[in-house]
Amino acid sequence: MASALINVPAKAKRGDIIEIKTLMSHIMETGYRHTATGEVVPRDIITSFACRYNGTEIFRADLFPAIAANPFITFFTTATASGKFEFEWIGDNGFSETASASITVE
């Protein structure tokens, strides 16, 4: 079960600076921890996040083991046209999740 919480304003005026907030469900296991019997808990993290606005990449981030579980990533962009934001998270063990949100620009 992986779920994402996306917050993009439903409407904006052309040229407005808007805030985009994303929260992704993930344990972000660092790979530096041990079990009670001394075995290493294998690393399991999200390694990359990207956001496309009507097909054009507007934001990208690389994630590392020091980032807490359930990464919250927020950033700003300029509302240029109505359309779709697409989000993609990629990580260890074949982790791959997508989400999208629409915006109307007047």
Next chain:
Amino acid sequence: MRLAGLIVLSALFAVDAASAEIPQAERRSGYSFMAPDTRAMQDDDTINPGMLWVLDGEKLWARKSGVTNKACADCHQDARASMKGVAAHYPAIDKALGRPVDLEQRINLCRTTHQQATPLPYESRELLALTAFVAQQSRGAAIEPGNDPQLAPFVAKGRELFMQRQGQLNLGCTNCHDENWDKRLAGSAITQGHPTGYPLYRLEWQSLGSLQRRLRACMTGIRAQAYDYGAPELVELELYLMSRARGMPLEAPAIRP
């Protein structure tokens, strides 16, 4: 004479214990002890990671399970209506068992009896998700453990455990949460211990967790042997804490440091 002295002494202690309880007007949720940044996390559902479990719980609510191939929704329909205010009344008496059960146990009883499915393990993502989803429907509702007279002896037992000194540090819950809640333990605020937001997301856990997890952690902290998950003692303690927080609004899923 010695006996009389003992009686006087124990009477003094009884008065002392009673006077240590927090007056109604001074009760505060753990929320009010938090830093502004942590409060902001709880205030905005698009930042609150606890909502990830609520989303999962919403999916599980509709998922068919067990021999009878029924989903929670098949009996309880829309949780927004059917589960409104429910979590504020837990732990509650289970008629068949004749003792109080908490929300997690109620969900598992529903699974085993009505869905004929295997109970979900304590602190599993699925059980926390369902609990969070159900509890969220009571957000803002006043905590109101039932007035069922059957509950009274269990509340009393929970209170006894709350007052009982235990562990290598020889501390009772009351020594911190009634007597020293206005102080700090190292850098952390000692709160009044009102369970207003469970299941809640603790930044320290990096996960959602139940009230039983919190109670067990406190017991380990005073170097006592923690009760197992689902132990009647833990449920009685939960029940006493809820009766102690009577009237305070439920915040689930809350954030705590």
